[in-house]
Amino acid sequence: MHKQLRSTYRYHYWYLYLEKCDSCITFNLITLLTVCFSPDREIFRNRMALFTPKNHPWKPTTGYETTDAFPVPSLPVTSQRMLPCYIPNGMCTAPLRFPNLVEGFNRSPIHAARAALSTRYESSKWLENHNSLMEEVSANLSISQAIRENLDNLVREEKEKLKACKIDDEGTKNTKVATLNWLVSKVDELSSVQEKVIGENEEWQDCRRKLQACIQGIEAPLQIAQECLFHRESRNKSELVNDKVEQMLLKEVETFRQKQKDLDKYLEQCEIQLIQGRKIQSELENFLRNVQWIALVDRSDKEIKRIAESKSWMEEFQCLAKKSDLAITSSKHLRKQIDAIVNEMTQDVLKTWNETNDAFSEKRTHVKQAIDEIEYGLKKIKNEIFNVEKNLKYLKTNKGIFNELQQGQDLLESLLRTKRNLESELSSKINSLFIDDKKCMTIRNCYPIIMTANH
Numbered sequence: 001m002h003k004q005l006r007s008t009y010r011y012h013y014w015y016l017y018l019e020k021c022d023s024c025i026t027f028n029l030i031t032l033l034t035v036c037f038s039p040d041r042e043i044f045r046n047r048m049a050l051f052t053p054k055n056h057p058w059k060p061t062t063g064y065e066t067t068d069a070f071p072v073p074s075l076p077v078t079s080q081r082m083l084p085c086y087i088p089n090g091m092c093t094a095p096l097r098f099p100n101l102v103e104g105f106n107r108s109p110i111h112a113a114r115a116a117l118s119t120r121y122e123s124s125k126w127l128e129n130h131n132s133l134m135e136e137v138s139a140n141l142s143i144s145q146a147i148r149e150n151l152d153n154l155v156r157e158e159k160e161k162l163k164a165c166k167i168d169d170e171g172t173k174n175t176k177v178a179t180l181n182w183l184v185s186k187v188d189e190l191s192s193v194q195e196k197v198i199g200e201n202e203e204w205q206d207c208r209r210k211l212q213a214c215i216q217g218i219e220a221p222l223q224i225a226q227e228c229l230f231h232r233e234s235r236n237k238s239e240l241v242n243d244k245v246e247q248m249l250l251k252e253v254e255t256f257r258q259k260q261k262d263l264d265k266y267l268e269q270c271e272i273q274l275i276q277g278r279k280i281q282s283e284l285e286n287f288l289r290n291v292q293w294i295a296l297v298d299r300s301d302k303e304i305k306r307i308a309e310s311k312s313w314m315e316e317f318q319c320l321a322k323k324s325d326l327a328i329t330s331s332k333h334l335r336k337q338i339d340a341i342v343n344e345m346t347q348d349v350l351k352t353w354n355e356t357n358d359a360f361s362e363k364r365t366h367v368k369q370a371i372d373e374i375e376y377g378l379k380k381i382k383n384e385i386f387n388v389e390k391n392l393k394y395l396k397t398n399k400g401i402f403n404e405l406q407q408g409q410d411l412l413e414s415l416l417r418t419k420r421n422l423e424s425e426l427s428s429k430i431n432s433l434f435i436d437d438k439k440c441m442t443i444r445n446c447y448p449i450i451m452t453a454n455h
Contacts (some may be wrong), residue, residue: 186317187291193324194284200331201277204270207335211267214342215260221353222256224447225249228440238425239432245363248356255352259345266338273331280320280327287320353449360441367433371426378422385415 229249392408 183291187288190284190288190291190317190321193321193328194281194288196328197277197281197284197324200328201274201281203335204274204277204331207338208267208270208274210342211263211270211338214346215263215267218256218260218263218349220447221349221449222253222260224443225252225256225356227443229253231435231439235432235435236428239428243363245356245359245436248352248359252352252356255348259349262345263342266341269334270338273334276327277331280324283320284324287316350449353444357441357444360436360444364433364437364441367429367436371429371433374422374426374429378419378426381415381419381422385412385419388412388415 229246232246232249388408388411392405392412
């Protein structure tokens with residue numbers, strides 16, 4: 001094996017040295033030199049195959065036996081010249097001699113005895129060493145005592161500081177608890193104010209719906225009154241009179257329109273008040289959200305102290321509370337006024353409606369009475385005409401009474417003229433009664449005015 005490797009090494013002094021070494025060390029050094037100086041990778045693999053231990057049936061394979069080492073590339077000339085073991089070719093010099101790693105260097109028993117005697121100490125040296133150790137112990141103990149006393153003082157001071165800090169922390173904790181309780185009370189106070197504002201806003205929403213319902217409820221009676229006026233325009237002759245019914249219908253239309261305008265104004269005030277209430281509610285919600293986060297969720301000392309010592313926060317709190325109370329008071333007062341006015345308007349509408357119905361009833365009574373009188377007079381006229389015609393028919397045979405016959409003819413013509421007038425007047429009265437009784441009063445009686453008044 002050594003003969004196969006001899007030709008591969010550049011420097012023979014390595015081989016001369018390795019022959020004297022143990023086989024195991026030789027194998028390791030040969031492997032190292034092969035890795036360092038082999039220029040060819042294939043040659044390196046072939047060389048490593050010679051020293052790779054083979055597998056045995058009783059020895060499991062661990063994996064490193066078949067592992068190929070990556071060869072180190074050859075060093076450049078500059079690097080090779082810097083190596084301490086480098087010797088140029090052709091240089092006549094003696095190779096380096098390395099010590100024997102196995103046997104060590106040879107020493108005789110005499111030399112060993114001399115060396116053993118030279119290592120003994122004298123008694124004075126022993127005593128001096130003992131005294132120096134004792135002095136060192138005393139010095140260290142004195143220094144340690146001073147340092148220990150200083151450390152004890154420092155520990156005592158730190159304990160006092162910790163105790164003072166604990167007392168301060170307890171005081172701070174008590175202050176924090178008191179501040180938190182104060183904040184919670186303020187939060188509860190504002191929460192109650194917020195609930196009042198929310199309730200007042202809900203009342204205003206109900207008031208707005210009530211006003212809108214009133215405006216819509218007045219629209220139907222207004223249309224009925226206008227329709228009644230339109231129907232009464234179809235009356236004939238003497239029935240086209242500006243009677244009490246027509247005056248009441250005109251008054252009803254004017255009243256309903258005026259009430260609608262007034263309700264529209266109150267509806268605008270209601271919208272403005274509702275916007276203001278929602279604005280105050282939003283401000284309260286934002287303020288309470290920040291305070292509740294600090295007092296109930298965050299609970300940081302910095303924020304609690306900032307709120308407790310902040311004058312602007314207290315001013316904002318008082319301003320919001322005062323503003324909310326004033327808004328609630330004025331809102332309730334205005335809402336009561338609107339409710340009273342709406343109730344008064346409802347009563348006025350109902351009163352005007354009933355007065356118009358009473359006027360229709362009175363008019364119907366007068367018309368019926370007039371129709372009865374006209375029918376009675378027409379009946380008499382018809383009887384008189386019948387008698388006059390019968391007498392004239394008899395007098396026409398007697399030619400001696402011309403003047404009486406002429407008077408009878410004139411009377412008959414007058415009676416016929418009166419009959420026509422009575423019949424025309426009766427037709428107008430019946431038409432007027434039909435318009436008032438069937439067209440106007442039927443619509444008015446079918447409309448539930450009580451429901452409008454209740455709204």
